[in-house]
Amino acid sequence: MAETLVPQPASDGSAERLARIRAGLSARHSRERRFRFYGIAAIAAALGFVAILFTMILYKGLPAFTQATLEVEVFFDPEVISVDPMPVQQQGQSQAEFRRAMTDWQRQATMVNWNRIVEAAVRNAAPGTEADSRQLLSIVETNARFELRDRFVADPGILGSTARVKMLASANADNWLKGNINRDLPDAQQQLAAPARELADRLYENGHIRFAFASHIFTNVDSRSAPASAGLAGAFVGSLYMMLVVIVLAVPIGVMSAVYLEEFAPKNRLTDLIEVNINNLAAVPSIVFGLLGAAVFINYFRLPLSAPLVGGLVLTLMTLPTVIIATRSALRAVPPSLRQAALGLGASKTQTVFHHVLPVTYPGILTATIIGVAQALGETAPLLLIGMNAFVAQIPGTPLDQSSALPVQIYLWQGNENRNFFEARTSAAIIVLLGLMLTLNAIAIFLRSRLERRK
Incomplete structure (x- = not known):
């Protein structure tokens, strides 16, 4: 007599594996939700702190614009x-x-x-x-x-x-x-x-x-005998002169250095040493550059004390590593196929770099330049060491004239003995400085978008 085959239920091992898989998926989904929550919370906290900072500055500084x-x-x-x-x-x-x-x-x-x-x-x-x-x-x-x-x-x-x-x-x-x-x-x-x-x-x-x-905040210079008429004109012009020096020197030197190191320099120990030192210079405290500027530009080259030219040279040294590193990163992001296509059509190495590769990196180079200049605009410590904290009651006519700078003027007003009056004036100067930095960033965004559309 033939035996009847009866289907057996699934083994307990398969059910356990299915339960473990489901539990693992649930745990991963929970971790993903927690990670997203932590990310959103971190962004919200950062934006909240920024909002608090700007609110406090505006709350204290806006009354100083009326007198x-x-x-x-x-x-x-x-x-x-x-x-x-x-x-x-x-x-x-x-x-x-x-x-x-x-x-x-x-x-x-x-x-x-x-x-x-x-x-x-x-x-x-x-x-x-x-x-x-x-x-x-x-x-x-x-x-x-x-x-x-x-x-x-x-x-x-x-x-x-x-x-x-x-x-x-x-x-x-x-x-x-x-x-x-x-x-x-x-x-x-x-x-x-x-x-x-x-x-x-x-x-x-x-x-x-x-x-x-x-309006005299923007048209008058600093004053000790008449504090109510003290303004930012001298410091503002001094900062503009320094930024002009930084742009004229740091941008071409930094971009050309990055192009040579990335496209033309042989890969050997010397270039590795140069690259390591450039990365280290980007992390050097700004006060060290101030000491270097005081020792080299003032004591050795005998350049005038507290002049925007000296301040611009010191800030150029600080900005160069940022421009070089960012430009090299932009050059690395260019697809190798672009270089290969240009070389395949008979272009030389120099023509490939300057006619095809470098134009593609203009948005990145521009962003790096503006970031470096904006960072240099807010530096205070190196300027104090080259004497730009001296009281100068005139608007500089040339980069060789004695002057102050916006961050240094903020530092001086913050330490003024008439705290009730200059606390608001200090916040007003910070608003002007932030406005200038935001303007630079807006110009960078606008130019970058224009250059990206041209591509």
Whole structure:
């Protein structure tokens, strides 16, 4: 009698393997979800910190772009402005004699007590004030008398007339009106005397003091005698000169060095040593480059101290490794088939590199250049070691003139003793610096997109 075959159920081993596979897939999916969550959380945290940083800078810096300005009627009193008539060049008078007469007349105008003119104008705006002369002048910037003098020298015909003049309020008055100082503090801890504080409030209430856009931040240089009128013009121009030096030197030298090392140099121990040293230079602290610049460019070559040229040379040394490394990476990313096709059509090695390979890498080279320049723009330590932290009250005319730089100006303002006023001014300078760096990055993105479309 034949046996009947009955199908047997699957073995327990197969079910266990299936369960393990399913458990493994579930665990891998869970790990993938956790990894994605951690990545999103890290990006969100980074963006959050950046947002907090920019919010704090804008919150502190934007008020510095508005400043208390006093607008009053100024009477150019002939009894106070007792000077001779402005000299006119006579027939037969030499140019040297006329210049001497003008200098003497301007000296007379400078010796006038212009503070009396300022005091009379403020008292007319707030009659009956109890502030004495010193307290009254403490709410007006100290350079107001020089502005009145320059106005009279430019137009002596205003003598005996009245003109409406805008004058900056002092840094202490600006702090008081903006609420940067606790009004409940005792008089001994206040920066202005009680009558001066009362006068400032009174002038603000009657509209003689208003908050206006502080355009002088961009047009004036730094000032110690008149802190309310201190600006970034000198540091801004100094930074532009340094960036010009960096672009003129670092870009061609860095790009040509990278092209030679990547395309033409033989692969031997010497080139390996050069490559290792370039990578090491990219990691050297910036203060070391400052020491090198002070020793070589200033002590040995006798270049002028605190000049944008020296700062640009030091920053060029810092930027070169970045440009070289990024350019070599861009050259390596070019497909070998492009080189082989050019060589196959009869192009020489030089023609292949400069006519076919290098144009393809322009977007990458441009990005590396802007990154290096932007990094150099924010460096402070090497500039301090070559003397660019010196006080310079003028706009540099050439890269050889003494100057400051934006990051150094931020450093100097941060350490100013008038913290209530210069803390906001420091944040404003940071906004200007960040704006310049963002502008450079925007230009790089625009040019890179244009070059990529041409390809």
